[in-house]
Amino acid sequence: MEFLSLIDLSGLLTAGLSIAFGLFVGMLFGALPGLGLTIAITLLLPLTFSMEPLNAILMLLAVYQAAEYGGSISAITLGIPGTVFAVPIVKDGRAMAKQSSPGKALGYSLYGSTVGGLVGGLALVLMAAPIAKLTIALGQAEFFLLGVMGLMAVTAFAEKDPLKVGISICAGMIAGTIGLDMFVGEPRLTFDSAELYEGLSLISIVVGLFAFSEVFFMMAGNMTHRYSFEASDMRINLSLRECLSAFKAMLAGSVIGTLLGVLPGVGSSVAGWLSYSSAKSLSKTPEEFGNGSREGIAAPDAANNAVVGGSLLPFLTLGIPGTAGIAIISGALIIHGITPGPLMINENPELIRGIFVGFIVTTFGMFFMGKFLSRLFARALVTPNAVLVPGVLMLSILGIYAARSEFFDLWLALGIGVVAFVMRKLDYSVAGFVLAFVLSPIIETSFRRELVISGGDLTVFYTRPAALILVLLNLFFFGMILWKAFRRTQQATVEVN
C-alpha cells in the first residue's frame, strides 16, 4: 500500500488523458486530406498554455505520432494521402485494399508505424543521455553550425525550387529577429509598435502559415463533395506470420527513419521514399512493389513514425528542432519557460523521463487506437470541406486569442495566411520559413556569442574537430543545393527549347 501512495495517480491520469486526446486528434487530422499533422499541432498549441509542461508535450507528441499513421488511413481507403508523408504508401496500400482488403493494408501500415515508433523511441531513450553529455562539450560555434545545417538540409531535400526555399528561409530568419535584441536590448524591425517588442507570436505564425493558408486552398472546388469508400472488411487483424513477413522491411524503415530524423531538416518526406526503395532492394519479391506489396506499405510507415523519435534527439539534447512539427512543439516548451538544449536533461530530469516513458506509451496507445478505431476515422473522411473549413477557421481564431488575448495576433495571422497562400501557390516553402523562424535566435545568438568569447576570431568556426565536421557537412548540403538548382535550370532550358 505504501508503494501505491508513491504513485501520483492524478498525474498519471492527466498524462494518460493528454496522450489519448492527442492520439485521437492526431489520427483524425492525419486522416482528413488537407489537414494533417502541422494543423493538428498548431490548433492544439494554444491549449497547452494551461497544461503542465509534461502533459502539453506528451499531447503534442501523441498528435505527431498518430497523424503519421492517420495519413495512411486515407491513403489506403481513398488513395488520397492524408499527409504528404503518406504519399509512398498510396500505390501499394490502394492496390492491396482492392485485391485483398483495406483492413489488411491498414494492418501492415499500423504494425509498421508501431514498430517504427518503438525503434525511434528506444533510440531516443538509449541515446539521449550520451548525446547530451557529448553536447555539453560543444561550443557556440558548433551550435551555430548545427542550426545552419538544419536549414541547409531543408533546402537540399525539399522537392521545391531551392531558390524559393532559400528565400523562405531568409524571410523566416528575418521574422525570427523581430523584437528586442537579446544582446543590447535595442528594438529591431519593430516599426515602433509595442506589440512587436516581444517578437512575433509563434502561434500567429503557424496558424497563418498552416491553418489559414490551407483553408484557402480547401475552398477550391466543390466544397460539399463527400468522398465515398468501401467500408466493409476494415477490421485490422494480421496473423503473426503475416506480420513477420514484413518485419524486415519494418526494421529497415525504422532504422532509416530514426537516422534521418536525427539529421535536422531532413524528416519524413525523405525517410518515407528512401525506406520504400531500400525495402524494395532488400525484398525477395521486388516485383510486388507498386502492386500491393506488404513491405511497400510497412517500410515507409515505419520510417515515418521512427522519424518522430529520431527528431526528438537533436531537439532534446541540442535544442535544434529538425522538422516543422518539432519546431511548433518547441514553442510549447518555450511558453512554459523551458529552453530545449543540453542543459535540459540535467535541469529537468523528471520532464525528460516523463517524455521517454510517455513516448513509448503513446506508441502503444496509437497501436490500440488504430486497431480499434481506424474504421471510425475512415468514416470521418466523408466530412465535406464545407464543414471542415469553418471549423478550422473558428478553432484558429479561438486558439490565437486564447493564447495572449491580443487582437494584433489575429490580424497578424490573417495577414500571414493570405501571404502564405500566394507563396504556396508559387512553390515557396512554409515549412522552411517556420523552421528558420524557430532556429533564427539559436543561430544568431550562438554566432554572436562565439565571436565575443573568441575575441572576434573567426577561425573557431572551423578549427575544432566537431566544428570542422559540421562545416564539411554544411558544404556537402550546399553542394547538393547547387547541383539541384543546376539540374532544375537545365530541365527548364530543355522545356523552353
Add this chain to the structure above:
Amino acid sequence: MPRIYLELGVFALILGAGAVVLQQLAHLETMMPFDVGPAFFPAAMAIAMMGMAGLGAARTIAAHDAEIMTFPGGRKMLITLAGTVALFVLWERFGQFFVLGFVYLAGLLLLYFSDGPLTRRLLVIVILAAAAFMGAAHVFFTEILYTKF
C-alpha cells in the same frame, strides 16, 4: 493571371521588403567589443534574400513561362476574408465575440454549402451546428480555460 506576372510581382515585393528591412536596421549600432551588432544578422539575411529574389526574377524573365494561374474558389476566399475582417473589427469594437462568432460560423457554413441545394432542413442544421459549436467553445474557453473573449 499569367504566372510570370505573379512571380515577378512577388519577387518585386521581396526586393522591396528587403530594402525596408535594411532601412529599418540602418540606425542600429554595435555596442559590445567583437560583437557584430544587432543589425548584422537580419541585414545579411535581407541581402541574401534580395540577391536570390533578383536571381529568381532574372530566371523567370529568361524562362518565358506562358502558364496561366487560376484561383478556383477565389470568390469564396474573398468573401471569407471579408467576413473574417468584419468579425475582427466588430469584435474589437463591440465585444460580444460568441454572438458574432455564431453569425460568422453560420454565414460561412451557408456560403460553403451554397454549392449544393439550400433547403430549409440544411438551414436549421447549420444554425443548430453553429450554435452548438459556439456554445461548446464558450464553455471550454471561458469556464475551463478562464479566457475572456
